[in-house]
Amino acid sequence: MTFWIGVLAVAVGLMISIALHEIGHLLPAKRFGVRVPQYFVGFGPTVWSRRRGETEYGVKAIPLGGFVRMIGMFPPARETLSEDAAVEQRLRSRGIRGWARNVAEDARAVSLEEVGPGDDKRAFYQLSTPKKLAVMFGGPVVNLILSALLFTIILSVIGLPTLATSTVSRVMPCVASATGETCPDGVEDSPSALAGFEQGDTIVSWGGTPTEDWADVSSAIRSGGTDPVEVVVDRDGEQVTLTVTPALVERPVYDAETGEPVVDADGTQVTEEVPYVGLVALAARERQPVTAVPGVVGEQLRLTAGVVLTLPQRLVSIAQSLFGDAERDPNIVGIIGVGRAAGDLTEASAESGFLSQLTNILLILASLNMALFVFNMIPLPPLDGGHIAGALYEGARRQVARWRDRPDPGFADTAKLMPLTYGVVVLFLGMFVLLAAADILKPVAFT
Template identity: 40%
Template sequence: MTVLLYIIGIILFLIGISISIALHELGHLTPAKKFGVKVTHYMVGFGPTLFSFRRGETEYGIKAFPLGGFIAMPGMYPPEEATTKRVDRAGAVAAVDGDTAGSGAVDGGVTGTESHLGEGVAETAGHLGEGMTGEGTTGENAAPLRRDRKRRKGRLFENTMADAREFSNQEIEPGEEHRTFYALSVPKRLVVMFAGPFVNLVLGILIMAISLLGIGVTTPMTTVQTVVECAVPASEAQQRPADEQNTCRDDDQRTPAWEAGMKPGDEITAIAGVETTDWDRLSAVIKDHAGERVEVDFTRDGKAQSVTVPIIATERPKVDDSGKALMNSDGTPQTETQGFLGIGPVQERQPLPLGEFAGAVWDQVSGVFHAIVTLPVKLVDIGEVAVGSKDRDAEGLVGMVGVGRIAGEIVSTDKIDVIDKAQMGLGMLGSLNIFLFAFNMIPLLPLDGGHIAVGLYEGARRRINRWRGRGLIGPFDTAKLLPLTYVCIGLMLCMTALLVYVDLVKPITLDAIFNSGG
């Protein structure tokens, strides 16, 4: 049964990520079709096609590996002739190479002169290079060899760009040039490319709303759940044997709550004259009145009661805002002196106050962006884990395989109830969507952020040309960025392979996450 539940957890995760990707691509598809772009394919996943159907000019389908997706729009790499056109203020088209006459001749002629001058400079530099090699046999043979290598590399690069342009525009029929991606205005292109990540952001926020506002968050209440018998300083408690960690010795100091006879179920309404509407307020008052006698008002079985107790000053573990214990450099817990009453609160699930939701969203989004900024450092850590004996950080990077394994553990474990399982699953899916938004906004091709950056550059370039009176220019030749694109793809594949390996060999377990406070 546990194995079956584990498999169900992985399947649910794959369904969740597939839906997220499908909605991301739908975010691209909808405005593209609205603007008249010809969209030939809408696919969820990569690899062999499992199922597809055609509606109109678009083929919709699902592929074998549900860890990505794409829509195909002709003109992602504009034809070379489109990038070398310019329209002057009178509306006439001029070629950048200066071959056009007529009203665009002045603009085209200037550009053509610049082009021929450049060729002349290059040719002169070539002759100078030949002369500088000297008269020896080695020098005479070396320069032509270097030039030949450069030509071969240049031809290879040009062929690659030509192939990319041809593949990108192969489904453009005559007369459909206006329906290509590059034919869109810059603002419309930005809308098409930003819409996909924006859908993930909205989806992530909606999932967070369901989790935090709908299901709620576990909140400590002012009702007493436990009464602690004795107050043992933290430094002393950690030195005791494990079997004595939860027991009191005869000479241990009894807590004020124990001495006053407080019981589980008592609801504290005020302390030291301060009304306690929530646990944070109650806890703060107790900490601030160390060494003082205060009056505690509470209700028991519907009856109001009051008792005066001495708040003792004791050494307690120091924690951060999330409740995680802070540690010293030697591994021992940090401690601080504070007031101690000796009670533990009842934990109830309550909707997060609406006024705090925006802050929770900001913390999540900013945390994801911070993780992406520090991605190189985290990858170095993962590399050390992969090749050495370094332990895996439970709060470090996790790949898709690792997240799938955790999803399987969440569904199959019997240590948490169904509501907590649902909330943890929603939390993972919401975080994943916000990560997809943030990662896709990286301004590098082939990511959406790279296309957005190209669009912004092209818009700025057009404005400058208009300001200089040089007219409209053609779209930026994105094929020139193919070497950088290939480098980025290679790095992403290496990162994926590294995470898959570590997730399989040294996986992060659900228990490790719980123990880390994550």
């Protein structure tokens, strides 16, 4: 049940994020006088809708996006042909070039169908370049603001778990990864269980060295090796001395700067033997000042942009893992993987309490909103970045004409990009199917 609560919470949060993204387009469009016939969250058949003024607001059955339909997205063709000439031109169109021309003409026709009498100045293409940019930037910027707001709540309101104390949260019963209440046959009792540690013990000193937080404890364990060591703990106000003998276990090696696993020339995970006791620290929540948020948001933006910029090779890697023996890239998942992450992390943090579950859900939503911002800024139609690129091109061309004292070149014929739009849509559908298959057949482990 906890799993599905996490999935539902993230699904609702994602739908709200999408709805607010579309409002980011809707409000400036209406402010600048553009007529907006429809505002919908989702795609496919309409589940619910209601008209307010000239705009129909509603929800559709497939919750994988949303749209704001504005009249006159594409300007009319510069050269107007008679109806007979247009039909003749279409009949003579051959090959890819002819198909592209016809697709552009169809897009213009559909775009201008709703531009009726009195709407000449209310079409999107009539907006100035700054206003077009405000409308198209509005959606992604809302996602960026939402991401920053969610990170602010996580860092400065709830606080993140930190190992700022030396208190024991859990005593592992067995060596290495065994986590049951009793140890399976052949698995040794953990050194901490043998030594008599109890949940709630606060470690005062380790081998005679005072410990103030868990970093001190970890450092003392690693430097002490496997020799027996005396540990003083505070247990219900009384100091108790325990003797523990750490065991050696193999652990993977991680790069100190990137946090990525270290592999050798053959691609094998590098491991090392380290002293193991079997104590889990009690994480105390610590709130960060609001001034720490911009740095976290900037780092998340950098990491997300890095993933998006390397998306093609990452998708190739995922295809190789799906159809071969290569390991799955854990940094990119589809909508199914996001749902699995929400459920797994919510379920895994159930013992830690509601705040831990809430933090995990908010972290997922903050990351998703950052991904929506970065992804939508890709300068390809039909993404917002494609419309932004078109508006910038139009504005730059007009500015150059002014500098050279030449006539206004007019609106950029962005309808010519429709063939590219169809190609991008096909690629995105392929990516969606690939990630869905990988999420099902080779899922990423989130706990």
